[in-house]
Amino acid sequence: MGYSLNFNPIWENWDKLLLGLGLGLLITVISLFVGAIIGLLAAFARTSGNPTISRVAAGYVEIMRNVPFLLVIFFVYFGFPTLVPDQTSSLIVAMAIYSGAYMTEIFRAGILAVSKGFLEAGKSIGLTNWQVIRFVTLPIMFRVVLPSLSNTLIGLFKDTSLGAAISVPELTYQGMVINTNYWRIIESWTAVGALYLATCYSLAFLLRRIEHRFAQWA
Amino acid sequence: MQAILDNWPLLIDGLVVTIEISIYVIVFGTLIGLVGGLSLLYGGSVLRGLFRAYVDIIRGLPLLVTIFLIFYGIPAVGIPMDKFPAAVLALSFFAGGHMSEIIRGAVGSIPKGQMDAAASIGLTFFPRLRYVILPQAIRRIVPPWVNLCVELIKGTSLVSLVSITDLLLSAQQILERTAQPIPFYILTAAIYFVLCYSMATLGGRLEKRFAYYD
Numbered sequence: 001m002g003y004s005l006n007f008n009p010i011w012e013n014w015d016k017l018l019l020g021l022g023l024g025l026l027i028t029v030i031s032l033f034v035g036a037i038i039g040l041l042a043a044f045a046r047t048s049g050n051p052t053i054s055r056v057a058a059g060y061v062e063i064m065r066n067v068p069f070l071l072v073i074f075f076v077y078f079g080f081p082t083l084v085p086d087q088t089s090s091l092i093v094a095m096a097i098y099s100g101a102y103m104t105e106i107f108r109a110g111i112l113a114v115s116k117g118f119l120e121a122g123k124s125i126g127l128t129n130w131q132v133i134r135f136v137t138l139p140i141m142f143r144v145v146l147p148s149l150s151n152t153l154i155g156l157f158k159d160t161s162l163g164a165a166i167s168v169p170e171l172t173y174q175g176m177v178i179n180t181n182y183w184r185i186i187e188s189w190t191a192v193g194a195l196y197l198a199t200c201y202s203l204a205f206l207l208r209r210i211e212h213r214f215a216q217w218a
Numbered sequence: 219m220q221a222i223l224d225n226w227p228l229l230i231d232g233l234v235v236t237i238e239i240s241i242y243v244i245v246f247g248t249l250i251g252l253v254g255g256l257s258l259l260y261g262g263s264v265l266r267g268l269f270r271a272y273v274d275i276i277r278g279l280p281l282l283v284t285i286f287l288i289f290y291g292i293p294a295v296g297i298p299m300d301k302f303p304a305a306v307l308a309l310s311f312f313a314g315g316h317m318s319e320i321i322r323g324a325v326g327s328i329p330k331g332q333m334d335a336a337a338s339i340g341l342t343f344f345p346r347l348r349y350v351i352l353p354q355a356i357r358r359i360v361p362p363w364v365n366l367c368v369e370l371i372k373g374t375s376l377v378s379l380v381s382i383t384d385l386l387l388s389a390q391q392i393l394e395r396t397a398q399p400i401p402f403y404i405l406t407a408a409i410y411f412v413l414c415y416s417m418a419t420l421g422g423r424l425e426k427r428f429a430y431y432d
Contacts, residue, residue: 003294003295003296062415063407063411065368065414066368066372066410066411066414066415066418067372067407067410067411067414068372068373068374068375068376068386068410069372070375070376070378070379070386071375071386071403071406071407071410074386074390074403075399075400075403075407078393078399078403079399079400079403158279158280158281159280160280161280161281161282161283162280162282162376164282164379165379172280172282172283172286175283175286176286179290185290185291185294186287186291186294186295189283189286189287189290189291190287192283193275193279193283193284193287196278196279196280196283197275197278197279200278201278
């Protein structure tokens with residue numbers, strides 16, 4: 001048990017850890033946004049009633065949900081080196097594709113939660129199909145899916161740690177760098193872990209507040 | 219195609235490692251989860267507090283950070299341990315935290331009256347759990363348990379980052395030599411898909427098997 005703690009390397013590299021954390025959050029927000037667009041399109045494809053389109057969307061969801069995320073990252077980064085300019089953007093692409101599948105299921109549940117009467121009411125006052133989606137389905141769906149979306153966001157933020165595998169300079173990668181330079185294993189992973197924990201719980205707290213705000217509209 | 223045929227045995231070796239780790243992690247994770255979930259519900263305040271802290275910490279950490287902390291941390295504090303058991307330990311630690319929460323939720327959702335009724339016919343604590351509570355709880359445990367198992371099988375791919383030659387790392391090694399990334403990634407993805415999908419199918423069967431109260 002001859003291990004003596006020395007947190008000095010952590011304090012010296014505090015700025016790098018925080019930068020990494022910020023990058024992780026940025027990547028999370030961007031890929032959540034792109035993933036939500038993919039998920040929304042796939043969810044409407046899934047509920048469109050057209051068997052071919054619906055099956056394609058279902059296939060996408062099933063494949064993504066049964067394949068490790070790390071494999072998707074490697075596939076995008078090593079498989080298409082010419083398409084994506086650098087590591088960070090391949091991570092964003094991989095995360096958007098991956099989270100899009102999870103969000104498809106979330107949005108699909110949200111769309112199915114909108115009762116038929118609302119859609120018929122919308123049609124009967126003369127809204128076009130597009131207007132029904134825009135003014136009836138989406139607003140109701142949004143409130144239904146909000147709690148699941150916040151869980152997805154927190155999950156995505158934790159998944160940014162896998163970016164370290166392709167040297168995206170986010171928090172886990174910074175931890176690896178400190179480890180290689182100073183060989184302070186316990187200290188660096190404790191610090192990195194504490195930062196993740198604090199961020200996840202702050203995010204959860206913040207998102208609960210936002211959900212309450214939106215719940216008041218209902 | 220020739221490259222795939224030539225390297226098939228390597229992939230199989232990796233697949234065996236992935237399956238082995240998955241089985242260990244699911245078994246250990248479920249055991250920790252049973253102890254953790256029941257302690258969270260019925261334990262004294264110290265036990266409850268300890269498991270609450272464990273579960274909340276594990277659920278707020280990325281799996282990769284948990285693996286790095288345990289896998290590299292154990293030898294660093296001077297406990298000798300091989301690579302494979304250290305990776306299994308790290309993943310099981312993660313699995314146990316999530317499993318505890320599943321079991322706490324499912325068992326906690328059984329009405330309190332069941333426990334009281336079982337006590338009133340003279341059963342002691344463990345027979346009450348064994349014959350009254352768990353048979354009812356299991357059908358609520360199975361669906362999230364299966365989801366977690368699929369997540370765990372996918373999560374075993376992270377051991378490739380601490381240089382354990384599982385399915386993903388053997389695929390990586392092969393395509394470094396063959397320089398044909400796309401076919402090999404698709405093949406590896408297909409193998410993972412079959413693994414996870416069979417787990418999900420098995421889960422569907424289990425759900426039917428335990429649906430005896432409907």
